[in-house]
Amino acid sequence: MNISRRKALAFGGAALTVTLVPVSFAQAASEEVMKAAVDAFTGGAAIAEGGIELTTPEIAENGNTVPVAISAPGAKRVILLASGNPNPGVADFTFGALAAGNGSTRIRLAGTQDVVAIAEMADGSFAQVAKAVKVTIGGCGG
């Protein structure tokens, strides 16, 4: 891009000041904490792929409000985990007989990370899906 050094410095300056803005979340939860959250749900059972869909934006325009959706027809329960948040738990869905097995909500993501959804299917087996979501600090928070 044909921008002057001054403009580049200015943009860089904006970037630096924005990263110094006190963001509410601490660093991401450790791998152990994430594994503990998964095990609490599955009891350590094997987790397959397939049978569950997770819809997330590729780029979250603001980590404060990220629309996500899960769909696992026939599932009894689905948990949503944010591997990069200080606490991985986001939402735990329980489905009765009349439910279609889907749900959507809006969540907070502390930074770029994988969002994971795990379903407990009708037969007691587990299935999971993960999506990477880029969460960016914009230049013009204002």
Added chain:
Amino acid sequence: MKKLLSTVACGIAAMSFGQAAFADPDNNNLTVDGMAISTDVKAMADSPLDKLFSGWRFRESETQALQMDDFDNPSFVFVEDGEALYDKVDGSEGKACSSCHEDVAEFKGLRPTLPRWNEDKGKLYSMEQYINDCRVDRMGAEKWKWTGTNMTAMTSLISLQSRGMPISVATDGPVADILSKGKEIYYTRVGQLDMSCANCHEDNYGNMIRADHLSQGQVNGFPTYRLKNAKMNSIHGRFKGCMKNIRAKPFKPGGAEFQALELYVASRGNGLAVESPSVRN
């Protein structure tokens, strides 16, 4: 991908006659509950821009989707608050807004003309002032803070009545001097980062500033629900935030500078459809 496009666009711009780097807003169409609302319009002859784009066109598709359904649109929690306030008796005179203005729909057509010259008061009036005048003079109630939640709930409700109508603020007559002042502010560099509104919103709309996709800085969508702070934001509130980003000491919301700037920025968007209450990042 966007970064590459903007680099290419910048390159093309550099080749053309000093024209501002061309925007790459997307080509999505806005419909709200099925009703189509235009999000671009050819600029008037004297505009420094060729084509005006609503801020909606610069947002990610997930953010855009939030505005396309009045239930999904998070603004409507606050519009409902506005409805409750509209009927709420407040102040020494024992009146609510609805005591005199039976149906808020009667405010259809107001938002597109604001801010405008108030002949009786001999000054430029924004919506917030009309509301506070009513509260203080006719309801015997307290003024609402310009950028506070009560005020933004009410301006969201009133602005909604004009959704879809083209912005049409007057720029001549008694407001001409104020417009000039607003224009001067728009083009004046301020703050530690030494940037003016124009540096981003005229010279670089469509480009990325870090991870934000810069818009033309139009106000047709205000008050707007921002994902960032999960609440309604007023025009002056947004101006203040922008100035703080440039590390400038911001002007006061409700003050003469922001009012002049509000008029000028609104005039830059004359023709764009009111989208209030909109959803932005």
Added chain:
Amino acid sequence: MSKPRVKVPKSAGAGDTITIKTLMKHKMESGQRKDKDGNKIPRKIINFFSATFNGEEVMSVNLHGAVSTNPFIQFDMKVPATGDLAFKWVDDDGTVTETSKTIKVS
């Protein structure tokens, strides 16, 4: 707590799958934010949501601090017959908010 917003179709065919949207105005203080003095602001969120049709639970959600302000929950369900769809939200402090809508099935 304030009034919840729900979007429920007024009528449907027997066995149809319908979409339900709900929104509850609530700050959802996550417990992660710090005040000016650097002290953590205590968590205060809606931690539970449920939808029940004619007394039978359709779905429920345990919410954590990562759910955004003004929690929005949408889901699909089958509607077998005319009935009442009852919604419940529970705050950390124990406050319960309820509302319900009737769906007429032809």
